Amino acid sequence: MVYVVKADDKSRIKLPKDIAAPGDRSLIIPVGGKIVLLKMSPKPIEASSSWLHTEY
Structure with a gap:
C-alpha cells in the first residue's frame, strides 16, 4: 500500500x-x-534481546 502525505507549514506530516x-x-x-x-x-x-547481545 502507498500513501501520499504533505508536510504542513511546520514540516510536520500526518500518518x-x-x-x-x-x-x-x-x-x-x-x-x-x-x-x-x-x-x-x-x-x-526487550524486543532486541533475542538478536542484540550485550555484556553488563
Missing part, C-alpha cells in the same frame, strides 16, 4: 491511523533525497 497511533515512536532515516520511516517497539531493549 494514516493504520500506520501509527498517537504516542507511537518511529525512527526517521534520511537516505539521499528520500526518508525511511521505521516503527519502534514500545520496549526496544
